Amino acid sequence: MIVWTAIGTVAVLGFALKGVGPALLGGRELAPRTRSLLAQLAPALLAGFVVVAVAGRDWAAVDGTVLGGLAVALGLRLGRAPLPVALVGAVVATALLRVVTG
Amino acid sequence: MLVSVPRMDTQLPDRGEAMPRDRFHAGLRAGAGLAAAAFLMAISFGAISQARGWGSVAPVVCSLVVFSGSAQFALAGTLGAGGGVVAAVVAAALVNVRYVPMGIAVARDLRGGPLRRAVEGQAVVDGSWAAAHLGGGRFDRAFLFGATAVQWPAWVAGTALGVVVAPDPSLVHRLGLDVLTPGLFLILLLDEVRRDRAGRLPAALGGAVAGALLFVLPTGPALIGAAAAALLALRTTREAVR
Incomplete structure (x- = not known):
């Protein structure tokens, strides 16, 4: 019962959090300053996603093998590799580094 | 499986002028790469939640109605640590608070009245949102829908597989699959700043x-x-x- 209550509540909250912006602001013509701000939002949040996914709370999740895998993904993408290839490269590099470093 | 996915191209210069159906299909193709990553992560969620006594149905329903990997892991982790319903819900909600600014950003590119826009806003998930960004704060609505439409079933199916197969959670770590999430965001970020x-x-x-x-x-x-x-x-x- 605890699990179902938690799932139901998180689902409703999730719907509200995703829906509130579009519901309240979608029909309005935004001011130029707001539009400029929104243009900056994507790169700022994406960088935040990367840092949060790599570091975790208190930076306790930092893992050298993950950083190695990310470096490989970055190199492959800079070399114009398609996204799936870059991701597979990151996975393989991370797994190999873990084998090597034990 | 990952290699067979078509190239994800988030930099189509004429994407905003293409037909909605074509943009939706482009979103599906882009979403296939995201879905492959989501599928693997979902296996991990299914296995972890089942191992923590959620049973077989609850993890799948959770993926169906919550559809947010980070929030679901926060939920399972907090409940598993004995944090109780309130703590678990707060943890998951805090993780999902990011959807407010993301929803605001995409708001003017959605259609219809407030209720319809709120429903359309449910298509906002991290990878789709980033991939659908056209630059300058504008978003490709049909592309967003396509990218999410392929990820949702992949997320649910992966969860179901994780529940059934219940692989050792350490397997994800040994195979290096935990690099998928930061790797995906890193590449999307790279594409964004190069564009x-x-x-x-x-x-x-x-x-x-x-x-x-x-x-x-x-x-x-x-x-x-x-x-x-x-x-x-x-x-x-x-x-x-x-």
Whole structure:
């Protein structure tokens, strides 16, 4: 019962959090300053996603093998590799580094 | 499986002028790569939640109605640690708070009245949102729908497989699959700043702010801090222009 209550509540909250912006602001013509701000939002949040996914709370999740895998993904993408290839490269590099470093 | 997915191209110059159906299909193709990553992560969620006594049905329903990997892992982790319903819900909600600024950003590119836009806003998930960004704060609505339409069933199916097969959670770590999430965001970020050089300053500030906040806040609020860094970047840019 605890699990179902938690799932139901998180689902409703999730719907509200995703829906509130579009519901309240979608029909309005935004001011130029707001539009400029929104243009900056994507790169700022994406960088935040990367840092949060790599570091975790208190930076306790930092893992050298993950950083190695990310470096490989970055190199492959800079070399114009398609996204799936870059991701597979990151996975393989991370797994190999873990084998090597034990 | 990953290699067979068509190339994800988030930089189509004429994407905004293509027919909605074509843009939806382009979103499906882009979403296939995201879905492959989501599928693998979902196996991990299914296995972990089942191992923590959720049973077979609850993890799948959770993926169906919540559809947010980070929130679901926060939920399972907090409940598994004996944190109780309130703590678990708060943890998951904090992780999902980032959807507020993301929803605001995409709002003017959705259609219909408030209720329909709120429903359309459910298509906002991290990878789709980033991939559908056209630059300049505009989003490709049909592309967003396509990218999410392929990820949702993949997320649910992966969860079901994880529940049934219940692989050892350490297997994900040994196979290096935990690099998929940061790897995906890193590549999307790279594409974003290569497409528009103006994105470099907000990216640097967003990463720095999120990194600093992680010492004192959970990941969800830290991401809100990253979003707030966009404001700082805007201010810095304007002062530089003056």
